[in-house]
Amino acid sequence: MAAAARERKRQREGDEVPSTAAMWAGEAQYVYMSIADALKAAGARVCLFAAVSEIGATFRSRGTDFTLTLRIADQSRTTGISVTFFANNTALLPCVKSSGDVISLHNVVITMHCGELFVTFDKKSSSFALFEGKASTELRPYQTSIKYQESQQDDEILTNMRMWLAYHPPGLKDLELQLRSVKSDLTFDLVCKVLHVCQASSSEWIFYVWDGTDAPATEFQTFLSTEAFTSAPLHLEETPLPREVLCTLPCIGTVLRIFSNKFSKEILHLQRNIYWARFCNITCKQEFGIWKGTLLASSRVRLLSNEDGSVVERLKMYDSRLTTQVHRQPMASLHKASDITDVEFNRAGYTTLMESLTNEQVTHKFKTLVRVVSAYPCQGSDLHSLLTGNHCLRLTLEDPTARIHAYVHKDDGVRFFGGFLTAAALTRKMNRLLGVPEPEEADKDNPLARNPPWIWCCLKSYRLDKYDPWGSRRYRIFGTEIRD
Secondary structure (H helix, E strand, O other), X not given: OHHXXXXXXXXXXXXXXXXXXXXXXXXXXXXXXXXXXXXXXXXXXXXXXXXXXXXXXXXXXXXXXXXXXXXEEEOOEEEEEEEEEEEOOHHHOOOOOOOOOEEEEEEEEEEEEOOEEEXXXXXXXXXXXXXXXXXXXXXXXXXXXXXXXXXXXXXXXXXHHHHHHHHOOOOOOOOEEOHHHOXXXXXXXXXXXXXXXXXXXXXXXXXXXXXXXXXOOOOEEOOOOOOOOOOOOOOOXXXXXXXXXXXXXXXXXXXXXXXXXXOOOHHHHHOOOOOEEEEEEEEEXXXXXXXXXXXXXEEEEEEEOOOOHHHHHHHHHHHHHOOOHHHHOOHHHOOOOOOOEEEOOOOOOEOOHXXXXXOOOOOOEEEEEEEEEEEEOOOHHHHHHHHHOOOOEEEEEEEOOEEEXXXXXXXXXXXXXXXXXXXXXXXXXXXXXXXXXXXXXXXXXXXXXXXXXXXXXXXXXXXXXOXXXXXXXXXXXXXXXXXX
């Protein structure tokens, strides 16, 4: 009777139950449970076969071990359950290539803590195996723990799990967007690379993220009674990034700033500039025409492997974008670049503003494709004095990678505006650059959106102080003329 009780206990806890054939073949047999059934057996040891839906970061526990948390799901519980692993060496922890991969767990414990059930991996008695999740003929695991023993059922269960994943891939939602398709006040998921993390003086954390695409060009409100476009900030941060950080950012594609007023343990890993992540349930809005991301109370940050399917897809798209000169240009400008300006450097290649900002040479010349988001001064009478006096015009230029101030000096002003024009003619040309609608289209009660066109212009950088070349660097427009 004692032996029978022990056998029943062994089956209930998910330990191996060898059949006669398996014993002769030297193979172990395991009874796999669905996650839903396993959750009914708190405190028991079970065996699970499930898909990895979320990958956590590796941390050192309060003791001497390292710990890692994965979230797994199957057909019985698509919302999943967390699995916590412990090991005295990080090499002994699961190294999941991609969310959607499949994991086999033997002799793990269903544990309850603070009223919540989760799975605990016992480093002494538990074992695991990781398999690729995408449909393929390869049935061998790409990583196994030392004690893992393959079962005869593994191949069949793995095939069935892959068939389910083909129609129910984890993490893919209708509201997963790329930066090129973000919209204001919409909650969505964003898969991106975290390039930099810093803490602002206001105790906010700022994530600098990128996915290789360009955020949409924004529109500005135009009010007839006020000049709301004479000043535009260059960045949302209180202070600009140090040059040594700026030079690590990509020169193609938008770097979105995501702000958070809470600290999360993932920040410590994201600061290493090696992780891709899924930002879940975030929102975006426009401030001064710049896209700003915000983490909500319900938002989460999930780390991704470089081999994750979503990551690989974005890197392929970016590599494809780099292959042709025209695709390096702002996505919003494709087939929309205006013919408002003529430039001297017709045959010169295209340079992004970020490529110039990170250029090794303080002084250089280049041709770029930008929008004029603000101007000072912008009234015809003031512009007229620019052509006849010693004043200069300051334009705020932007492309998907950066914003800069660029100056039109007196010597270049006549060429820029196409001659000594009347105040009314100067105003009309400036309004074209700023995207100001025609007066007959405007309404005092319903201000129209101002959408600056994309224009080609030539820029050259210069320094004001030879002892502080980078800090005193400025930009000047030259060789550029606004057409009639």
